[in-house]
Structure formats: C-alpha cells, structure tokens
Amino acid sequence: MFGSSTPASAGPADDFCISVTTTDAGQAAKVTCDFKPDTVKLKAAKAEAVAAGAEGLMTWYDNAGYNTAAGWHAWYGYAGPCDVDGYRTYMNGDQFQWRNRISSWRVWSPCHTTVAWDVSGDDSSGSWRVNGDVWYTGDLFNDRIEMFRVSVAR
Ligand SMILES: [Ca+2]
Numbered sequence: 001m002f003g004s005s006t007p008a009s010a011g012p013a014d015d016f017c018i019s020v021t022t023t024d025a026g027q028a029a030k031v032t033c034d035f036k037p038d039t040v041k042l043k044a045a046k047a048e049a050v051a052a053g054a055e056g057l058m059t060w061y062d063n064a065g066y067n068t069a070a071g072w073h074a075w076y077g078y079a080g081p082c083d084v085d086g087y088r089t090y091m092n093g094d095q096f097q098w099r100n101r102i103s104s105w106r107v108w109s110p111c112h113t114t115v116a117w118d119v120s121g122d123d124s125s126g127s128w129r130v131n132g133d134v135w136y137t138g139d140l141f142n143d144r145i146e147m148f149r150v151s152v153a154r
C-alpha cells in the first residue's frame with residue numbers, strides 16, 4: 001500500500017512526499033510522506049510506484065532553487081505515458097499540506113509543459129503556463145499554488 005489510509009497532518013511529517021495519481025483529477029492521489037528524505041518508507045513507496053508502471057511527472061520544492069532543505073514532493077502517474085492531455089492534480093486529501101507552499105519545481109521527461117493554478121485564497125493569481133524547470137515561481141505564484149497540470153507540449 002501507499003500509506004494513503006493515514007490522514008495528512010501538519011508539520012515536518014509532510015515535508016518529503018511521494019504522490020501517485022491516475023489522469024483523473026477527481027481521484028485522490030495516493031500519498032506517502034515522511035519527516036526526512038530517503039527513508040525506508042519513502043523508498044518503498046517509490047519502488048511500488050515504479051513496479052506498478054508509474055512514471056515521474058514533477059518534483060515540487062518548498063524552497064526556491066530546487067533546495068531540498070524544507071522538503072520536496074515527487075509526483076508520479078500510472079495511467080500511461082505522459083501525452084498532450086497529460087496529468088492533473090488538485091491538492092486535496094493527503095496532498096493538502098503542499099498547498100500554498102511550492103516555490104520551485106522540476107519536470108521529468110517527457111512531461112515538459114506545466115500549468116500551475118492559484119485557485120483559492122490569497123489574491124487568486126489565476127494560472128500560469130510554463131515550459132521546463134522553474135527555479136523560482138516568481139512572487140505572483142510563490143507559496144500560492146494548489147493545482148497542476150503537466151503535459152507534453154503540443
Ligand atoms: Ca515555499
């Protein structure tokens with residue numbers, strides 16, 4: 001199992017996470033988190049995702065510059081290769097603690113195009129479409145994102 005039966009709780013226990021989703025944004029992600037990276041728990045979750053045919057989509061970082069000190073969240077999809085329709089995730093359930101937190105991210109081939117949304121709270125910055133890795137979101141989206149789509153560029 002992916003450890004999704006335990007409700008998310010605030011704090012360091014949610015700093016390092018592996019999420020696995022289908023392409024259906026309405027289906028909650030299976031999320032496994034821990035208080036530090038590379039634990040047995042996280043390695044097992046990654047191994048299970050890969051064994052199930054999941055591929056890496058994105059890695060989110062709490063800090064700018066892909067700095068891992070405050071946490072990362074690796075997102076996998078297991079509904080086939082990333083294509084022009086891509087994958088979406090809305091940070092509910094066990095992903096909730098990663099809302100309004102992300103400051104940089106990397107995309108994993110072949111997914112290269114990201115749309116990020118600030119859909120609630122704050123000043124509702126709207127959406128932002130961008131290609132490739134993002135070293136810093138810029139002030140408009142920093143610590144404000146709660147939804148992503150990643151896809152192969154059309
Ligand atoms: Ca942040």
Ligand SMILES: [Ca+2]
Nearest residue numbers: 118120144145
């Ligand atoms: Ca927001």
